[in-house]
Amino acid sequence: MKKVTTVCPYCGAGCKLNLVVDNGKIIRAEAANGVTNQGELCLKGYYGWDFLNDTKLLTPRLTQPLIRRQRGGKFEAVSWDEAIRYTAQRLKEIKQKHGPRAIMTTGSSRGTGNETNYVMQKFARAVIGTNNVDCCARVCHGPSVAGLQATLGNGAMSNSIGDIENSKCLLVIGYNCADSHPIVARRVIKAKEKGAQIIVCDPRRIETARIADQHLQIRNGCNMALVNAFAHVLMEEDLYDHDYVAKYTEGFEEYRKNVADYSPEAVAEQTGVSAQQIRQAMRTYAAAPSATIMWGMGVTQFGQAVDVVKGLAGLALLTGNLGRANVGVGPVRGQNNVQGACDMGVLPNEFPGYQSVTDPKVRAKFADAWGIDVDQMDPEVGHRITEIPHLAIEGKVKAYYIMGEDPLQTEADLGLVRKGFEALEFVVVQDIFMTKTAEQADVILPATSWGEHGGVFSCADRGFQRFEKAIEPKYNVKRDWEIISLLATEMGYPMHYNDNQQIWDEMRSLCPLFYGATYEKMGELGHVQWPCTTLESPGTQYLYADNHFDTPSGKGQLFAAPWRAPAEVPDGDYPLVLCTVREVGHYSCRSMTGNCAALQTLADEPGFVQMNPVDAQALGIRDQQLVWVASRRGKVISRVNYNERINLGAVYMTYQWWIGACNELTQDNLDPISKTPETKYCAVKVEQI
Ligand code: SF4
Known part of the structure; x- marks a missing residue:
């Protein structure tokens, strides 16, 4: 019997756990003492390993490479050699006939790990020659990345999961942490026990609302109006930090003008929240010695989400709640490695380490490191996964290589997504289960699962953590990065890695933000938060420590926009x-x-x-x-x-x-x-x- 300490694959809280293995089977999980979970797990952490033992599988595990040579035909089991040869040949043909931008790829925000995501974006950029690489951040916290990059300079939590319980005020908006990150919800409860004021803005009386001091039961689709009213109160009642705003922010006068019409009284009927509640919430937030804003997809999955994220960052800037312990802004990332997929450049606009694809110097650096001509690098931002159904129907995208994602279940308007898939010429799915998307593939490349390989995950608070292999895979499956490397080599770009660490070290050498986060340091400290720019640095618990923001001017950008209605509002037919x-x-x-x-x-x-x-x-x-x-x-x-x-x-x-x-x-x-x-x-x- 052995115990393998690893990281839970089920949410961005990044809880550490021990898998107890007996005779090649996992028999239980135990909580380990990780930085974010402190010896606690939720039920997914305790019971989410069962599929590795092949018990009672409702969805079949993918056990060997499969090819379907004709749409509507049957899958045929093939050797790895044949699957790789066939896939490489079809991708080469499509690239030759329609150009590299006709091929779309995804990384995975799930259990594959950062090394695999690095290799996948390298495959897209160096082998295919396109920035068409994206991940599920597009359908969840993409607006947090864009909104925070524009206002503060980094698209991630400014604070740490461990900080949450020591904040004196938590403003929780559009975020049901009890369901999405139960261990973060524990931190909220601990904060309450330590005397924090809890303000919840949510249309439902969610679990956190039950312990909240104030619950603003906002109507669905009104976030921008409420956030503008919050800013209005901070200015009208002179609750903002004049000195901080003057020294560290830009755009105040425009911002003031933009929220002038959003008095609490003006938005009370629209939002369903009384003027008194709106005013009280901001009086509490502004008066707290330390205050943190946390949000989830109740903020980000809207057509005006980036504006709302910018507005939330504005509240923190107005009150100086950034750049020190126990304060900040926290978009709590959902899937366990969605932060990591973004960190590793599985984004159509950024190389690993948030380096822009439109910057010629950055392109030259990566081209040089990857041994390709810089002219082979795509200078334009690539496609997003949410654009693919339309682009496929228009004939602009012909092939889709999907790793560890299931768009035929998880994307909006499945009828449209299905039409997009029907229009594609070639679909490759690399996964561990026969998902709804895999059922529609032309080629299936079966991969090892979490538990069967190791690597590095990034948890929601920018913390890199190593996860470990617990058991040997039982089937004819390969590691994700090994499959991608075989494809790259077959397509004429030799790609060989011996192990995870070799990939990680290549990535570090190209990413100043992550350079100091070595395997050894992660082993020693357990959790290394970026920026970690030097070998001596232990990582960064909270961003903007000197009130210097990573924006072009170094100042925080204040921003407000008028509220826009959702695209489809209830009516007599659909009430x-x-x-x-x-x-x-x-x-x-x-x-x-x-x-x-x-x-x-x-x-x-x-x-x-x-x-x-x-x-x-x-x-x-x-x-x-x-x-x-x-x-x-x-x-x-x-x-x-x-x-x-x-x-x-x-x-x-x-x-x-x-x-x-x-x-x-x-x-x-x-x-x-x-x-x-x-x-x-x-x-x-x-x-x-
Ligand atoms: Fe896993 Fe998230 Fe639960 Fe922790 S809170 S055990 S990371 S699912």
């Missing part, structure tokens, strides 16, 4: 708002957690729709009744769960089930900057069957 959420027992599209016996038992029934009993009874619908939920794009069967914590006029469904898949209903109104879809808001109706 309710649909908001997509997640459930605590499952992770993303459930391909891993759905194959764990304990989590199957603990989780809710598939495809439920949460409704306030008042709304349901007005439609004559009983609790637990089967219903149709329909939008202008489709309809699904679902079972009603009465829930008095749900606000009137809205219903909530998780995107995690393919039965009652709510993305059949959602719409793809994209934020104009981040191209993130508005999956938190569309109009639906609920009807009896």
Whole structure:
């Protein structure tokens, strides 16, 4: 029997755990004493390993390479040699005929690790010759990255998960941490126990709202109006830090003008939050000796999300709540390695280490290191994954190489996504399970899973942590970066790595932000937060320590924009708002957690729709009744769960089930900057069957 200390693969909290292995099988998980989890785990951490032992798999594990030579035909098992040869040949043909920008690739924000993401973006840029590489940050915290980069200079949490419990005020907006990051929710509870004021802005009476000192039960789709009203109060009541604003920010007068019309009284009816509540929230936030703002996808999955993120950064700048311990802004990243996928340049606009693809010096540096002519590097920003359905239908994208993502379940407006897939000439899926997307692939490349390989993850607070291999893979599968390297070599670009560390060290040598985060240091400290620019540095607990922001001028940028309505608002035909959420027992599209016996038992029934009993009874619908939920794009069967914590006029469904898949209903109104879809808001109706 042995114990392997590793990192949980299920959310950005980055909890450390021990996998106890006996005779090649995992028999249990135990909490380890990681920097972020301090010896605690949530139920996914305790029970999310079962699929590695092959017990009761609902979704088949991919065990060998498969090719489908004709659409609609059957998959045929092939050797690795043949799968690599066939895939390389098809990609080369498409590149030759349609150009490199006709090929799209994804990295993965899940258990593959940072090394694999580095290799995947290198494959896109050096082998294909395109910046068409993206990840699921596009559909979750993409607006946080864009909004924070524009206002503060870095698109990540400015603070640390460990800081949260020592803050004296937590403003939690659009973030149900109890379901999405239970161990972060523990920090919120600890902060409360230590005397912090908790302010929650959320349409639902979520778990955190139950312990909050103030719950602002905002109407769905009104975030910008509320955030502007917050800024208005800080200025009107003279609650802001004049000295900090004068020394460290820019744009104050324009900002003041832009929020002038957003008095609490002016927005009270629209937002559903009284003027008194709005004023009290800002009096509490501004008076606290240390205050932190935390948000999730209740902020980012809207068509105006980047503006709202900029507005939230503005509140922190106005009050000087940046650049020291226990304060800051915290977009808490969802999937376990979505921060890492961004860190590693699985983004269409940035190389690893957030270095712009449009900067000729940066392109030259990477071309030199990768041994290619700089003219082979794509000088333009690449496609985003949310643009692919449209680009495929228009004939501009022909091939899609998808690693560890399941767009045919997790993206908005699945009818549109399916049409996009039908228009593609060639789809390669590299994954561990036969997902909805894998079912539509032309080639399937089976990879090792978390538990069967090691590497480095980045947790939500910029912390690099090493995770370890616990068991040997049982099937004819390969490591993700090994598969990509074989493809690169077959396509004429020899790519050979011996191990993870060799990849990591190549990456570090090209990324000043991460240069000092060596394998040895991660081994010694357990958790190394970037920036870590020198071999001596232990990493950075919080950003902007000297109130110098990483913007072109070095100053924080104040910003406010007028509120815009969501793209599709309820009307007589579709009178309710649909908001997509997640459930605590499952992770993303459930391909891993759905194959764990304990989590199957603990989780809710598939495809439920949460409704306030008042709304349901007005439609004559009983609790637990089967219903149709329909939008202008489709309809699904679902079972009603009465829930008095749900606000009137809205219903909530998780995107995690393919039965009652709510993305059949959602719409793809994209934020104009981040191209993130508005999956938190569309109009639906609920009807009896
Ligand atoms: Fe920790 Fe998140 Fe894993 Fe739960 S799912 S154990 S909170 S990392």
